[in-house]
Amino acid sequence: MFASCADPKSLEGLTWLLCYLTSGKHLDFYWSFLTVLLLLAITAPVALAMGFGGAMAARSAFLPLRLIGKGYTSMVRGVPDIVFFLFFVIALDQAIEWSVHQIRCPDWTEPIRNGLEFRVCPQAKVPLSSSAQIWHQAYGFALAIFTFAIVFGAFAANVLYGAMNAVPRPQLETGEAYGMSQGQVFRRILLPQMWVYALPGLSNLWMILIKATPLLFLLGVKDIVYWARELGGSKTQAYEYPHPDWRLWYFLGLLVFYLLFTRLSELVLGRIGARLSRGQATAAGEAMRKAGA
Amino acid sequence: MSCWQTIQDYGLRSIGIGVNLLPKSDFTLCQQFTLIGSGLIWNVYFGALALALGFVFATSLALAKSARAPLIRKPAEWFIFIFRGSPLFIQFFLAYEALQMLPRAGITLFGLTIETSWTTRAWAGALFVLFLNTAAYAAEIFHGALRSIPKGDLEAADAYGISGWQKFRRIEWPTMLRLAWPAYTNEAIFLFHATTLVFFSSFPAFQQRGDALYYANYFADKTFNPFVPYPIVAFYFICLTLLLTFGFGLVNRYLNRHLPSNQKSRIRLRPQLIR
Numbered sequence: 001m002f003a004s005c006a007d008p009k010s011l012e013g014l015t016w017l018l019c020y021l022t023s024g025k026h027l028d029f030y031w032s033f034l035t036v037l038l039l040l041a042i043t044a045p046v047a048l049a050m051g052f053g054g055a056m057a058a059r060s061a062f063l064p065l066r067l068i069g070k071g072y073t074s075m076v077r078g079v080p081d082i083v084f085f086l087f088f089v090i091a092l093d094q095a096i097e098w099s100v101h102q103i104r105c106p107d108w109t110e111p112i113r114n115g116l117e118f119r120v121c122p123q124a125k126v127p128l129s130s131s132a133q134i135w136h137q138a139y140g141f142a143l144a145i146f147t148f149a150i151v152f153g154a155f156a157a158n159v160l161y162g163a164m165n166a167v168p169r170p171q172l173e174t175g176e177a178y179g180m181s182q183g184q185v186f187r188r189i190l191l192p193q194m195w196v197y198a199l200p201g202l203s204n205l206w207m208i209l210i211k212a213t214p215l216l217f218l219l220g221v222k223d224i225v226y227w228a229r230e231l232g233g234s235k236t237q238a239y240e241y242p243h244p245d246w247r248l249w250y251f252l253g254l255l256v257f258y259l260l261f262t263r264l265s266e267l268v269l270g271r272i273g274a275r276l277s278r279g280q281a282t283a284a285g286e287a288m289r290k291a292g293a
Numbered sequence: 294m295s296c297w298q299t300i301q302d303y304g305l306r307s308i309g310i311g312v313n314l315l316p317k318s319d320f321t322l323c324q325q326f327t328l329i330g331s332g333l334i335w336n337v338y339f340g341a342l343a344l345a346l347g348f349v350f351a352t353s354l355a356l357a358k359s360a361r362a363p364l365i366r367k368p369a370e371w372f373i374f375i376f377r378g379s380p381l382f383i384q385f386f387l388a389y390e391a392l393q394m395l396p397r398a399g400i401t402l403f404g405l406t407i408e409t410s411w412t413t414r415a416w417a418g419a420l421f422v423l424f425l426n427t428a429a430y431a432a433e434i435f436h437g438a439l440r441s442i443p444k445g446d447l448e449a450a451d452a453y454g455i456s457g458w459q460k461f462r463r464i465e466w467p468t469m470l471r472l473a474w475p476a477y478t479n480e481a482i483f484l485f486h487a488t489t490l491v492f493f494s495s496f497p498a499f500q501q502r503g504d505a506l507y508y509a510n511y512f513a514d515k516t517f518n519p520f521v522p523y524p525i526v527a528f529y530f531i532c533l534t535l536l537l538t539f540g541f542g543l544v545n546r547y548l549n550r551h552l553p554s555n556q557k558s559r560i561r562l563r564p565q566l567i568r
């Protein structure tokens with residue numbers, strides 16, 4: 001990065017460290033933090049939307065829809081999420097390739113599941129084996145996001161379902177008494193009030209989501225854990241910057257990153273909670289009213 | 294080969310008893326069920342031991358966090374913050390690297406040589422991390438319960454002249470447990486789920502003696518078919534969860550036995566997923 005770093009072997013002390021920390025691979029490492037943030041930024045709203053859909057379905061008056069909603073919310077309860085992560089990525093990948101295979105190669109005669117192999121025609125590979133490396137990475141990342149969204153959506157659905165039921169029933173009845181339709185009651189009364197009940201669960205979920213991001217590594221995305229292992233491993237003299245095994249320090253760095261991140265989230269969520277409690281018929285809202293008066 | 298034979302061969306494979314060679318081809322459903330079930334022994338081992346040891350430590354941590362002296366309170370607060378605020382995954386990696394840095398030959402202390410090589414093995418190292426982790430989570434639950442002990446109970450204890458250890462043993466601790474139990478049940482369930490992470494924790498599986506996920510992954514890799522082994526793991530864990538819920542429910546009944554039925558606390562499963 002800097003001109004003075006051209007010959008790292010001749011450097012000493014702080015300049016060496018500075019050059020080391022700005023080497024090309026380290027810049028990739030710093031970018032991978034953005035990957036994590038990007039995953040969070042995409043997954044959180046998508047999971048929330050899926051959770052909302054799941055909760056709505058679970059409340060639906062139409063039986064099959066309700067069953068789907070209930071099934072979705074209880075799906076992740078008894079099973080370790082890791083199993084889902086491992087399972088979904090492979091299953092999704094195979095499902096996509098299988099459907100593409102059906103479309104692109106209708107006259108392919110060989111069986112797809114041949115003994116121990118899963119083989120689709122070359123045109124059905126997703127992404128095509130001829131496509132650039134970046135597409136392979138993007139595909140892996142998209143699969144990871146989808147998996148995260150499904151799993152966390154189920155948890156969000158749980159929380160939102162509980163929150164919708166927690167809104168005091170008389171509030172809704174009052175709406176009905178004023179002649180509002182079901183949709184209006186839902187939009188004008190239930191929806192604005194449910195968030196204060198949902199917030200503790202959702203903040204918990206957000207914390208868990210943050211702490212789940214290292215799993216990206218398991219899904220084959222080059223995230224911070226990947227780079228920490230890669231960069232921290234001991235480097236012999238053949239490398240530009242030889243050093244012993246420093247993985248401990250890299251992981252310590254990741255630990256600090258996560259601690260700062262969760263702490264910051266806690267503070268922000270605390271503020272949102274205070275904002276949402278204003279004027280609510282809850283203990284927190286009552287305390288605020290008294291403090292203000 | 295009959296299924297019974299397979300169970301005899303592989304039922305205890307994960308702890309090194311039985312046939313050494315894992316099946317290489319022509320996997321039967323029975324083999325998958327048996328081996329994954331045998332791997333579950335490790336999950337139960339990690340979960341049960343970490344929970345039991347963590348319970349004691351968590352109680353002391355919760356008390357330390359409620360202490361008035363900052364010298365006791367602060368370290369407990371930091372410990373809980375660090376273990377609850379960071380991913381278990383990172384904690385595993387960090388612990389593994391840290392334990393690797395211990396001198397290979399062992400530490401000599403007052404003429405005694407303490408072996409260190411066993412600490413990097415999963416049965417000790419991973420258990421240690423899980424123990425600290427669950428202690429931190431449970432301590433937070435217990436701390437919350439300690440703070441919500443009814444004021445009247447404590448005043449009544451004072452009025453009867455009960456104080457110090459007696460007060461803790463007879464009033465505070467049972468009430469704390471009773472209040473914390475539903476949340477603690479969830480913590481236990483998700484600790485058992487978290488034991489699956491050991492497979493990824495870079496603590497190596499010695500001589501292919503791994504946990505349930507290790508064998509599931511083995512089968513998924515060999516057959517390119519995730520639709521059999523992972524649902525088997527899921528099945529086992531659902532059974533485990535039901536068993537835990539039942540056991541903890543019994544304890545909950547015991548803790549609430551003196552209360553009128555409308556005040557008993559009920560256990561509700563809450564999602565907690567990854568730590």
